[in-house]
Amino acid sequence: MVEQDTARRRYNRGVWVAFIAYSALLGAFITVLQTHPDAGWRYAIAPLPMVPWILTIAAYVRYYRRMDELHQRIALEAFAFAFAGTALITFTYGFLDAAGLPSINWWFVWPVMATLWIIGGFFARKRWL
Amino acid sequence: MKDHGAQVHQRASGRRYALEFLAVLIAYGGLLALAGFVVDANPDAWWRYAIAPLPMIPAAYLVFASVRYYRRMDELQQRIALESLAFAFAGTALITFTYGFLDAAGLPRINWWFVWPVMGTLWALGTWLANRRWL
Amino acid sequence: MKNTLRELRAERGWTQADLSGELGVSRQTVNAIETGKYDPSLPLAFRIATLFGRPIEAIFHPDAS
Structure with a gap:
């Protein structure tokens, strides 16, 4: 599947570009917070x-x-696995938070999701390939 | 029959x-x-x-x-279920990460409990979209 | 893919619900296949072919595009 490989390469390049743009915007955001901590x-x-991540989703x-139909299936199954795992983990932490553990910034939901996505991708690949 | x-x-x-x-x-x-x-x-x-x-x-x-x-489920119902979950995954990632920035900027920190309502809503929306696409 | 499922079903006087019962899928799935929105998997396509006693290529045709 030459076409699929080309598409993947293009997507990977897009992720790198997004990451660079994100880093720059993140730096700007931090600077603004430090210089104007009270600005509405x-x-x-x-x-x-x-913004770069929204564009990355569109690129994905x-x-x-x-992708061919099997790779689409694998991708979907990985997402579904990660969805279920994320729901269980975040809701569980909700109870721990209520019981007294510190509340965590929602930022850290994404690392949980990404980890589960990788695990789900591994399982789905093992199942089909 | x-x-x-x-x-x-x-x-x-x-x-x-x-x-x-x-x-x-x-x-x-x-x-x-x-x-x-x-x-x-x-x-x-x-x-x-x-x-x-x-x-x-x-x-x-x-x-x-x-x-x-x-x-x-039959194969098309499975496909619809998977697509709706994938949609909800992407939407949840965007919303939670975006709120992370708002939190950092000063909005109140929210218990992770409330991630599920976000996920559930996006899942329902994704199911509606996938149904519209395939049925 | 285009297909002649609707015509074949009509020949037998079946409803979509009848056909879905025979195939072991939901009625909505039969409809999605008939309208060409969804291409069935190979196992399901073979079940359809066996049910109507015809080869798959007599029922399903690739799009002109």
């Missing part, structure tokens, strides 16, 4: 570092459409 | 899932009340962290019941 508009600019959808 | 075997099959599977869902709901409610009571009565006991997540046992069972229900 800081909430408006806070989500700006998400394009990449997904180029 | 009197026999609608497959549909009877699927309907039975759906009924079983509905019953399991109900049982899970009852068990969850009971454990929630119990854990809440015990934790409130022992606010400084170290073992309260082991008691507090007890309601997750029926919740985890519901995940397994869902997997079993999924395996009984």
Whole structure:
């Protein structure tokens, strides 16, 4: 599947570009927080570092459409696994938070999701390939 | 053509899932009340962290019941289920990470409990979109 | 893929529900296959072919595009 490989390469390149753009925006965000800690508009600019990731999701959808049907299936199963795992873990931590453990920034939900996505991808690959 | 075997099959599977869902709901409610009571009565006991997540046992069972229900679906229903979950995965990642920045900027920190309502809402939305695409 | 499932079903006087019962899938899935929105898996395509006593290529045709 030459076309699929090309699509993957293009997507991977896109992720790198997004990561660089994200780092720059993150740096800008931190600078703004330090220089204008009380400005009301800081909430408006806070989500700006998400822009490259939104574009990355759009790029992933394009990449997904180029995958063959089995790779699409594997990708979907990995997401479904990660969805279920994320729901269980975050809800469990909700109880621990209520019992007294510190509340965690929602930032850290993504590392949980990504880890489960990788694990799910591994299982799905093992099942089908 | 009197026999609608497959549909009877699927309907039975759906009924079983509905019953399991109900049982899970009852068990969850009971454990929630119990854990809440015990934790409130022992606010400084170290073992309260082991008691507090007890309601997750029926919740985890519901995940397994869902997997079993999924395996009984036909191939297009499975596809729709997977697509809706993938949609919800992406949406949840975006929303939680975005709120991370708002939290850092000063908005109140939210208990991770409330991630599930976000996930559930996106899942319902994803199911609607996938149904529209395929059916 | 295009297919002649709707015509074959009509020849036998079956409803979508009848056909879905025979195939072991939901009625919505039969409809999605008939309208060409969903291409069935190979096992399901073979079940359809066996049910109507025809080869798969007599029922399913690749799109012109």
